Amino acid sequence: MLLDQINTKLEEILKIHKALPTWVPLSKHFAQECGYKTMDGLRKWCMNHFSPDEFQKLGNHWHIHVTVLHKCKRKVV
Secondary structure, three states: OHHHHHHHHHHHHHHHHHHOOOEEEOOHHHHHHOOOOOHHHHHHHHHHHOOOOOEEEEOOEEEEEHHHHHHOOOOOO
């Protein structure tokens, strides 16, 4: 009984984890939070500091992998 409850909860957590995005697109708002006036400034910084596995152009937009998102320092308090 207890093992069934644990398995059910773990399955719910796994569903939520699979639904989360692995790539976050660059946006003007995110660039401003990091202290840049345009997305180009943040894009150039990311190109210099992240490997191609961590920062890629997917479609028409640049994306940052969630595992390195914490390295982008937010300058807005």
